[in-house]
Amino acid sequence: MIETKHTILLVDDEQDILEFLSYNLKKEGYRVFTANNGVEAIKIAKKNQPSLIILDVMMPQMDGIEVCQIIRNDMQQNSPVITFLTSRAEDYSQIAGFEAGADDYISKPIRPRLLISKVESLLRRYDHNEPSVNESTIRIDREKFIIHSKGIPLILPKKEFELLELLASKPGKVFTRDQIMNIVWGDHAIVGERTIDVHIRKLREKLGNDYIRTIKGIGYTFNEI
Template sequence: MDSVKILVVDDEPDILEFLEYNLNKEGYRVFTASNGEEGVMLAEKEKPDLIILDIMMPKMDGVEVCRNLRSKPMFDKTLIAFLTAREEDYSQIAALEVGGDDYITKPIRPRVFMSRVKALLRRSDRSEEQEVDGDSVQVGDLIIDREKVTVQKGEEVIELAKKEFELINLLISKPGKVFSREEIFNKVWGTDVIVGNRTIDVHIRKLREKIGDHYIKTIKGIGYKFEF
């Protein structure tokens, strides 16, 4: 665990100290920055495994920091989580749309915070996603066959409609990541296709009926994520 590096960027000294203390206690290597510009420079220098960003910061806010980092190939797979106010749906949506993997709401509770951090880091462990062959991937107890457009659950082979398959294929590409509704629309239906607001909900409902209702979790006001 001591090889895992975490960068925390927040302009409030008390929060920075609080998060650093709790992360250090778990054995992580922690780096801190007090504004967005400093955060970008430190990220480029240390190449952390996880970056935790406050949304509201001077010089460069968290959304801008994330957009900046995601534009660089070295940060394609870096985990990025945001600290947001509890009811700021607009901030949470903005954070996910620029490439954030998750958000943690304030006020921060140590146990919840550490649980989310550990869940994020587990997500990056690709042993969770095992390649079966060139066209299939296994996630938990599901085998996704991209050539046959099917999902196998135990001995049962489940046939899916094309868009249902594209939707679950997107969700399982990053288990635990919250995909915003706009991101799902863009990646599954395309930005040029006009569909109704209920289209995603209908496809999610059909997927739950076919594979089980506990895999796909609804994040109210934002989108969906795959859990197993």
């Protein structure tokens, strides 16, 4: 497998846990930074742009939830976040930390194997999305909902953006109408047959006709030029 040696930021106030997890993650080949508190965490996050952040939500001073929010919102940083939960927290969906934008959670006591599998899974997920920064003809800025096409920035409405983002996430891959429907509109959406077409049309109006190709009977595909 090809690895680019991901950087992980580990944040907890307990030094033991920090060392324990750090050891396990390093053993997997990751580069690991540790922080004892939120302030330090933010400093490191800013400086080293880790691929992934693992946070304890129960920390003194500035707690994990806040850190999560700051990194997510204020710093415009995309790193996925895993949070720890104490064992008493049974219902994770209730936990505020999750709503603050964590991508996954793990309960204490922490089993390193599980943590590592979560880490891998998250990184894989993000890795697959990331490469859509094709330096070719189109550039997608997920944060700002802006698409740069031939240098000119385009601000797209949400649905159009999501549609294009999906198609462009795997250039060449044909997405079926069903897939598009499920992913962009959601499983339960009930919209008419022509809705997708109309959005495709809008995109073609703005990008030109050369990017999105129809595969009749199947769906659409995005082609770099």
